[in-house]
Amino acid sequence: MLSLTPEDIQAILLSLKVALTATLLSLPLGFATAWLIVFRPLRGKMLLEVLVNLPLTLPPVVIGYFLLLLLGRNGWAGKFLDAWGMHLVFTWKAAVIASATVGFPLLVRSIRLGMESIDRQLIQASRSLGASWLDTLLTVVLPLSVRGILAGSSLMFARSLGEFGATIIVAGNIPGLTQTIPLAIYDYASSPSSTMMALSLCIVSVVISVSVLFMHEMLGRNLERKESL
Amino acid sequence: MKLQIDVIKTQGNFTLQAAAAVEGQRIGIFGQSGCGKSTLVHLVSGLLQPDRDEIAIDGETLFSSAKNISLPPEQRRIAIVFQQAMLFPHLGVKANLLYGYKRCRTANRRIDPAAIIDVLQLEPLLKRGVNRLSGGEKQRVALGRAVLSNPRLLLMDEPLSALDDALRFQIIPYLKSVSAEFGIPYLFISHSVLEMQLMTDRILVMKDGKVTEETTPDQLARNRMAASQTGYLNLLHLHRPSMENGLYSYPWGTGNLLVSDGIAEKTSLFELSSRDIILFKQHPEAISARNLLECTVMELFRSDGRVGVVLSTFGEKLIAEIVRSAADELDITEGSTIFAAIKASSFRRLD
CATH class of the missing domain: 3.40.50.300 (P-loop containing nucleotide triphosphate hydrolases)
Known part of the structure; x- marks a missing residue:
């Protein structure tokens, strides 16, 4: 029933690779950003929040276009990378950057929710017991944010799997190279004879998404069980 | 420190x-x-x-x-x-x-x-x-x-x-x-x-x-005696009671106190409010309160409208609280002898 061509399988693997890389790369930065917003008395905190959340409201195509301007040969970051012999645009790495940018607000939002539920007195207790702020961050804040981190990662991973607008502009739609599942479906959908092919990839998409959500739920329950011991 | x-x-x-x-x-x-x-x-x-x-x-x-x-x-x-x-x-x-x-x-x-x-x-x-x-x-x-x-x-x-x-x-x-x-x-x-x-x-x-x-x-x-809801709280560490007519008799200084809520073979901490001590100028013949102590007035102090009476009895110290008019009527002065009545149920066990 499922008919997948070798290109389709490549697209599936690439999608997973892009989503996973984007999520893993964003995690440390997302954690640090959430920590800044929740625990640091910052001037201009509102500006930071607006910036972090901006990709959530901007059309992904706009984000993709900005990234293209930024990373392209004449772009500010592109020139810098060029000097190091790196070309990101129209490679799978560009797809990673597109996914990371679009999913970042979701990641920060979830981690932040987790951090906000941490009692400040736990942090004060840790400090007064001799832990420096970094020690406290690693031994109290991080373990108590695990649920938020988990939720944020699943959301971001799922969002990355579905990334289309920004990716097609900055990474293109090159089969076997930068074509992810949504881009492949887009290709199939534009020719009437490929309905079955498109549907197959759609089913794969649904299966992956459902698996991610299931895994998230299961890990969450595991944590809950551990805590009640 | x-x-x-x-x-x-x-x-x-x-x-x-x-x-x-x-x-x-x-x-x-x-x-x-x-x-x-x-x-x-x-x-x-x-x-x-x-x-x-x-x-x-x-x-x-x-x-x-x-x-x-x-x-x-x-x-x-x-x-x-x-x-x-x-x-x-x-x-x-x-x-x-x-x-x-x-x-x-x-x-x-x-x-x-x-x-x-x-x-x-x-x-x-x-x-x-x-x-x-x-x-x-x-x-x-x-x-x-x-x-x-x-x-x-x-x-x-x-x-x-x-x-x-x-x-x-x-x-x-x-x-x-x-x-x-x-x-x-x-x-x-x-x-x-x-x-x-x-x-x-x-x-x-x-x-x-x-x-x-x-x-x-x-x-x-x-x-804070007068302002407090509970008055001045006398704290007594009492231990090793014996039983007497259904009450616990605790050794206290050179005498004994009768307490209704005691625990055998254990040291207990009791509080006694200054307001639960009733003072008599002369020995009353018979009263319901189970503790009647002959005391010497050591000191008097003012706390808002009330008078605190520091009593010495059995070599121990208690503080009772009365209103100013009662102090005048009883004619309490430092060094005078007075009788304090305390109900056995007025001692509240804390631990």
Whole structure:
């Protein structure tokens, strides 16, 4: 029933690779950003929040276009990378950057929710017991944010799997190279004879998404069980 | 321990302006909620920065705006016992206990985990998760965790407020014995006169962000006798009662007290309100109250509209409270003899 061509399988693997890389790369930065917003008395905190959340409201195509301007040969970051012999645009790495940018607000939002539920007195207790702020961050804040981190990662991973607008502009739609599942479906959908092919990839998409959500739920329950011991 | 504070801190429309120098092992900070007690705790522990001036313990400056010194909390070696136990929920009892100990320099480790586990009777709790502990057990673990960080000072920020009465008086002996046994001075913060009487030797009284007086627990209780709902609370440690007509007869000084709510073969702490002592000028022939004590008036003191009468009987001391007109009618003067009647049910057992 499922008919997948070798290109389709490549697209599936690439999608997973892009989503996973984007999520893993964003995690440390997302954690640090959430920590800044929740625990640091910052001037201009509102500006930071607006910036972090901006990709959530901007059309992904706009984000993709900005990234293209930024990373392209004449772009500010592109020139810098060029000097190091790196070309990101129209490679799978560009797809990673597109996914990371679009999913970042979701990641920060979830981690932040987790951090906000941490009692400040736990942090004060840790400090007064001799832990420096970094020690406290690693031994109290991080373990108590695990649920938020988990939720944020699943959301971001799922969002990355579905990334289309920004990716097609900055990474293109090159089969076997930068074509992810949504881009492949887009290709199939534009020719009437490929309905079955498109549907197959759609089913794969649904299966992956459902698996991610299931895994998230299961890990969450595991944590809950551990805590009640 | 000698604590010197001279700080100013403004938060919103509240300003704390506290200056005090106090010496002792068991220092109380007394005041109603909102008077700035907690702000003071945060300033001393370093969790909050004063706007200016100085904080020093035993001559070491922890904070000084003039000398530009501000030790971070982790370097102050001041542990806090909070109102809620604040145990780390992701760690077990043992890991919680050792959290501060592991971070304490080897040279400063004077207190052995085994000793504290013994004193606080924590052995049966060690294998349990912290979410499976009762309120009193949690507070014991929190106390052990604070002490094991080998602090030079313990800050107890209303550590008993979240516990019910029965538990509160079970925890007090632990708080006292830990400090005494390991020689750690403490600041005990509370709005309860009774807790001040039980836990402290010297007290700083705070009101509206200022330290208004330095006093002793007894003086504090006397001053607040008239205003308090319970009057002055006489505290009596009584032990080894015998039974007498269904009542417990406790030896007290050179005599005995009859108490209805005692426990055999155990030392118990009782409170007796100054308002539950009835004074007679002459020996009444027969009364229902089971304790009739012949007393000498040692001292009289005023507390708002009331008169406190310090009585000496059986070589012990009690404080009774009467209104001024009663004092005039009874013609009580220092040195006069008077009879005090106390019902056996007026002694309230605390632990």
